[in-house]
Amino acid sequence: MKQERLGRIDAAIQRALANAISTQLTDPRLGFTTVTRVETAADLKTAKVYVSVIGDRHAARLTLDALTHAAGFLRGELGHAVDLRHTPELLFIEDRSTEKAIEMSKTLAQLAAAPEVPTAEQVVAFLQHWDSFVFVSHVKPDGDTLGAGLALGLALRAQGKTVAYFQQDPVPRNLRFLADTDKVSRDIPQALVDHALWVFCDMSDAGRAGEYLPEIPRERILVIDHHLGNTCFGAVNYILTEECSTGTCVLHLLKAMQAKITPEIATCLLTTIMTDTGGFMHSNTTASVLALSAELIEAGAQKEEITNQIFANKRFAATRLVGDALRTARLEDDGAYCWSVVDEAMFALYGADSEDTEEIIGHLRAVEGVEVAALFKVFPDGVRVSLRSSGRINVQAAAARLDGGGHFRAAGLTFVGPIEEAITAVREALRAEGLS
Numbered sequence: 001m002k003q004e005r006l007g008r009i010d011a012a013i014q015r016a017l018a019n020a021i022s023t024q025l026t027d028p029r030l031g032f033t034t035v036t037r038v039e040t041a042a043d044l045k046t047a048k049v050y051v052s053v054i055g056d057r058h059a060a061r062l063t064l065d066a067l068t069h070a071a072g073f074l075r076g077e078l079g080h081a082v083d084l085r086h087t088p089e090l091l092f093i094e095d096r097s098t099e100k101a102i103e104m105s106k107t108l109a110q111l112a113a114a115p116e117v118p119t120a121e122q123v124v125a126f127l128q129h130w131d132s133f134v135f136v137s138h139v140k141p142d143g144d145t146l147g148a149g150l151a152l153g154l155a156l157r158a159q160g161k162t163v164a165y166f167q168q169d170p171v172p173r174n175l176r177f178l179a180d181t182d183k184v185s186r187d188i189p190q191a192l193v194d195h196a197l198w199v200f201c202d203m204s205d206a207g208r209a210g211e212y213l214p215e216i217p218r219e220r221i222l223v224i225d226h227h228l229g230n231t232c233f234g235a236v237n238y239i240l241t242e243e244c245s246t247g248t249c250v251l252h253l254l255k256a257m258q259a260k261i262t263p264e265i266a267t268c269l270l271t272t273i274m275t276d277t278g279g280f281m282h283s284n285t286t287a288s289v290l291a292l293s294a295e296l297i298e299a300g301a302q303k304e305e306i307t308n309q310i311f312a313n314k315r316f317a318a319t320r321l322v323g324d325a326l327r328t329a330r331l332e333d334d335g336a337y338c339w340s341v342v343d344e345a346m347f348a349l350y351g352a353d354s355e356d357t358e359e360i361i362g363h364l365r366a367v368e369g370v371e372v373a374a375l376f377k378v379f380p381d382g383v384r385v386s387l388r389s390s391g392r393i394n395v396q397a398a399a400a401r402l403d404g405g406g407h408f409r410a411a412g413l414t415f416v417g418p419i420e421e422a423i424t425a426v427r428e429a430l431r432a433e434g435l436s
């Protein structure tokens with residue numbers, strides 16, 4: 001048989017096995033396993049499957065036992081996934097020659113020891129050791145949290161990896177045009193809960209993912225973010241606070257991976273940038289942000305579609321809700337603080353929902369002389385507060401006083417209690433940060 005064809009069979013078997021091991025096997029003896037190589041015999045009767053296992057000799061032996069025990073099942077899975085006259089018998093062998101496992105332990109140890117942010121190359125080395133991934137976006141998702149995860153997910157899926165997306169809330173109407181959003185769910189297969197690497201995008205703490213998040217051990221968490229005050233809750237934390245969006249952090253990783261930036265990936269990434277720069281208006285729109293955006297448009301990003309979905313395409317209900325919120329806005333502190341409230345009666349009156357509130361805060365912030373704007377959104381389970389600053393007052397610090405977070409100029413929090421108390425507490429927090 002031609003060497004070339006055998007090579008293709010080896011690669012197909014490797015991919016199918018990596019997938020089946022990470023998604024189908026639940027044997028507790030199974031450790032963190034990477035299929036490093038497959039060698040199929042020329043007569044297709046047998047295939048040697050080399051695997052590396054993280055941990056000590058004992059962990060490796062247990063994993064080999066588990067794989068050998070599951071060999072018949074895995075062979076059956078292969079039969080479905082790979083089109084061959086004869087599905088080879090599988091012989092599992094521990095791969096120590098590549099010393100991938102040692103490398104991985106070293107990567108982890110280095111990253112844990114280094115107080116500074118890991119390099120993109122270090123994060124990619126860590127990523128490449130996994131076969132399956134779950135991308136996590138935060139509650140009340142925006143274009144950054146979702147677009148960043150989708151972009152990296154699309155790139156890893158193109159490499160044959162298994163990818164899922166966890167998000168507690170449904171995909172907002174205006175982000176459904178992004179590729180792979182049909183795969184976003186709050187229900188993740190148990191095998192991925194047990195084995196995948198969970199990648200949190202755009203979150204300063206795990207609580208932002210919501211209460212439906214399954215419990216995931218720290219060693220299977222990667223955090224990619226650009227928020228101030230990130231709690232670094234992952235085994236690896238790629239936190240670049242100078243970046244305009246989590247999406248640009250992902251773009252640095254994709255470049256280090258030498259991944260192909262497809263038009264779909266480029267559209268996801270440009271969405272992250274346009275969301276977090278307010279359509280290239282905020283102060284985080286640096287020259288390098290514009291240069292990266294130009295690269296993404298060259299790669300096929302649908303700029304016009306993004307502009308339309310994020311900044312136009314509003315429902316009539318939203319326009320009427322905005323009108324009401326602006327009509328009832330207050331101006332305090334000698335014109336430095338502008339705020340308004342939307343409550344359930346207003347949502348009901350216009351047939352609007354929380355997705356229809358996004359535009360309001362920008363109008364409040366744009367009033368001349370205003371240093372801080374606040375929008376209070378009253379829901380049954382608490383008051384969601386959005387804060388925006390013109391640049392003098394740190395609203396992230398003010399939000400943090402009330403267990404919220406965000407950035408210097410854009411932050412948020414949830415206040416559990418009556419709206420009057422929320423208004424007083426937020427005013428006090430802002431004054432403590434210099435509003436007067």
Ligand code: 5GP
Pocket residue numbers: 202204205208385386387403404405406407410411412413414
């Ligand atoms: P928004 O006002 O658009 O909901 O949020 C503005 C910024 O603050 C976003 O970067 C968002 O991630 C962050 N943020 C909003 N709410 C919270 C919160 O409850 N906790 C934390 N840590 N960050 C928040």
Ligand code: MN
Pocket residue numbers: 144145202226244245246276
């Ligand atoms: Mn962001």
